[in-house]
Amino acid sequence: MSRRKKQNPFPGGLVGGSYKPLKDGDVEKIHKATMKVFENTGIQVNDERALKAFHDAGAQVDFDQKMVKATEDWIMKTIKTAPESITLYGREDKHNMDLDGFKVYIGTGGTATNVLDIDTGKRRPSTMEDVQKAARLVDALENIHYFVISCFPNELEKENVDVNRFYGALRNTTKHVMGGVYTKEGVRNIAKYAEMIAGSKEALLEKPFVSFITCVMSPLVMDKDYTDLMLTAIETGLPLATPTAPMAGSTSPGTLAGTLVQMNAEALSGVLLTQIVNPGHPVLYSCVPTTSDLRTGAFCFGSIEMGMMNAACAQLSRFYRLPNYTTAGVNEAKIPDIQSGYESMATTMLCALAGSNYIHDAAGLLESGMSISYEQYVVDNDILGMCMRAVKGIEVNDETLATEVINDVGPAGNYLSHEHTVMNMNKEFFYNKVSDRNTRARWEIEGEIDAREKARRMAIEILKTHKPLFIDQHIEQKIIQEIPGMLSEWLD
Amino acid sequence: MTQIMEDIIENLIDGQTKKVVALVEQAIAEGIAAKDILNKGLLAGMNEVGVLFKEGELFVPEVLVSAKAMNAGMEVIKPLLKEGDIQKSGTVLLATVKGDLHDIGVNLVAMMLEGAGYEVVNIGVDASPEKIVESVKKIQPDLIGMSAMLTTTMASMKDTITALEESGLSDKVKIMVGGSPVSKDYADKIGANYAGDATAAVELANELLGR
Numbered sequence: 043m044s045r046r047k048k049q050n051p052f053p054g055g056l057v058g059g060s061y062k063p064l065k066d067g068d069v070e071k072i073h074k075a076t077m078k079v080f081e082n083t084g085i086q087v088n089d090e091r092a093l094k095a096f097h098d099a100g101a102q103v104d105f106d107q108k109m110v111k112a113t114e115d116w117i118m119k120t121i122k123t124a125p126e127s128i129t130l131y132g133r134e135d136k137h138n139m140d141l142d143g144f145k146v147y148i149g150t151g152g153t154a155t156n157v158l159d160i161d162t163g164k165r166r167p168s169t170m171e172d173v174q175k176a177a178r179l180v181d182a183l184e185n186i187h188y189f190v191i192s193c194f195p196n197e198l199e200k201e202n203v204d205v206n207r208f209y210g211a212l213r214n215t216t217k218h219v220m221g222g223v224y225t226k227e228g229v230r231n232i233a234k235y236a237e238m239i240a241g242s243k244e245a246l247l248e249k250p251f252v253s254f255i256t257c258v259m260s261p262l263v264m265d266k267d268y269t270d271l272m273l274t275a276i277e278t279g280l281p282l283a284t285p286t287a288p289m290a291g292s293t294s295p296g297t298l299a300g301t302l303v304q305m306n307a308e309a310l311s312g313v314l315l316t317q318i319v320n321p322g323h324p325v326l327y328s329c330v331p332t333t334s335d336l337r338t339g340a341f342c343f344g345s346i347e348m349g350m351m352n353a354a355c356a357q358l359s360r361f362y363r364l365p366n367y368t369t370a371g372v373n374e375a376k377i378p379d380i381q382s383g384y385e386s387m388a389t390t391m392l393c394a395l396a397g398s399n400y401i402h403d404a405a406g407l408l409e410s411g412m413s414i415s416y417e418q419y420v421v422d423n424d425i426l427g428m429c430m431r432a433v434k435g436i437e438v439n440d441e442t443l444a445t446e447v448i449n450d451v452g453p454a455g456n457y458l459s460h461e462h463t464v465m466n467m468n469k470e471f472f473y474n475k476v477s478d479r480n481t482r483a484r485w486e487i488e489g490e491i492d493a494r495e496k497a498r499r500m501a502i503e504i505l506k507t508h509k510p511l512f513i514d515q516h517i518e519q520k521i522i523q524e525i526p527g528m529l530s531e532w533l534d
Numbered sequence: 535m536t537q538i539m540e541d542i543i544e545n546l547i548d549g550q551t552k553k554v555v556a557l558v559e560q561a562i563a564e565g566i567a568a569k570d571i572l573n574k575g576l577l578a579g580m581n582e583v584g585v586l587f588k589e590g591e592l593f594v595p596e597v598l599v600s601a602k603a604m605n606a607g608m609e610v611i612k613p614l615l616k617e618g619d620i621q622k623s624g625t626v627l628l629a630t631v632k633g634d635l636h637d638i639g640v641n642l643v644a645m646m647l648e649g650a651g652y653e654v655v656n657i658g659v660d661a662s663p664e665k666i667v668e669s670v671k672k673i674q675p676d677l678i679g680m681s682a683m684l685t686t687t688m689a690s691m692k693d694t695i696t697a698l699e700e701s702g703l704s705d706k707v708k709i710m711v712g713g714s715p716v717s718k719d720y721a722d723k724i725g726a727n728y729a730g731d732a733t734a735a736v737e738l739a740n741e742l743l744g745r
Contacts, residue, residue: 454637456638456641456642458594458595458598458642458645459595459598459599459601459602459645460595461549461599463595464549464595464596464599467593467595467596480730480731481730481731481734482717482730483717483718483728483730483731483734484730484731484734
């Protein structure tokens, strides 16, 4: 019994919501301001199909200027068909995620074009091998709840990227896989082989273990290519995130509230298009509010304001009764170091405490998302665990108040050998894996290594020993034969 | 017999004191020799606990609760054990040195050593060199463990070792030291052995006493 597998006491799905960066009434103010933007300014939609769809659904469309304006009534009525909660599935049911209320799940993000090589530590262009290894690492790291495809396979032709990137991810983890897409053909083929893996289209849509990301641009633009991809993704019926990434001070106002207003208009635009084209389509209210460092104009992914704004998105999405996709944990550090640690922790913690449903980018990314690092995944696994622990909060009841135990032990006693301590030691405390809590003497004996090196060794060990649940051999062969552009060799 | 021994081991690892006691009583009733219950049940279980602890599978509180269960089992068979049945690991005298009132660390070391089968005499806090010398004469331990929490009281470790030398006891007993200000360098300098934490203390005791 002692050698029982200890259950993760701080799993994905714990309920946050204690941190509310927006005060009572502020959410409504942001909503009203957003409605003004829709009525007075409008959004530019550079795709004919989308423009027509907005028009047919009753928005005010200026086809010459490609501008869409709308009233509050129309917007609130149109988004009503969007589901209030969405379940994103894993290939194994233990990884299913119920995005609802203030439930918290945290995972990875993309799409980096570089990787810090695990052997040399040097930055190099990322490849299919990195896509697969990152997925496999995440499969083994218990506090990372899903896998947003991490990096771009630079060696592939653009038309072959989508199918191989998604397959490389799906094959190496049974956690939910989400990813950005580059071609319409790719989107369709991914849906096609996902159906083969699920058994049928119905089975896939019943339990979607794969989903897409297509972006809205700041300020206030639905881009031609992305919107085309968005419409194609909607056709598959698979869940969709339509993130927008305003940078406060450069592509959105230089105030946090103003950035939230503009971002809200952009995030709602994505939701609106999905509901017009396919009422009831599973869509996430998708947010990537960031900042600019106005000393240089540099893009900032790891600023504290970014954490605060993304946390606020949990409140905004609840106002619209939509599940949310937010962003945290990515940073501006070039290597896994002190900066990557504190920046990742600060923003992820804020979003987790706020009760964000799907906090992405929160593992493995460095350099404003330009690079991934194997070590960083392992470090972030600790950070995410700490955040989930904080989300769970302090449990107060007769058993935890422990007055009888205090009486039992009495003054000058100790609690280490008390049954009560044994009963609670796993559910009350999070045990970091990377953090060194040993004495200095033991640290010296073990080679005086820092967190990065320790994490690197752990990553190497996982990649050497961990075998994910691969996709059935026959189905895999069928996919390789029938889907154009598929690679035939995959990581063992 | 094997099944009941396995049950004792299993429940010992789980820290199930009552079940261990009941199983030990049952084993006695079945006519199993006390010596076998000790060696193949209780001590075998504690060995397993030690292994699991080292692997990170068991935590400190679990080891201590297992040790409690073992002691409860021991109480049952003690009257039945004959001279020579118990192979003692050794006796360890523990103290927090003069001027120092911190005892959490030394208590933890005591419990861990007991869990590993040592007989431990903890003479408590603020133990002067004279008091330690006297206790050594009386108890005749195989090993002395001294703890200090403060840099100001650490010096008392050296005074104690000097006092032991002057009393002609330093050859008869091994000495280990620990505590947050203490380092291996300091231990080397004063002619003692260093343990960085409670686990290291057990490992060091095993090494020094040739277990």
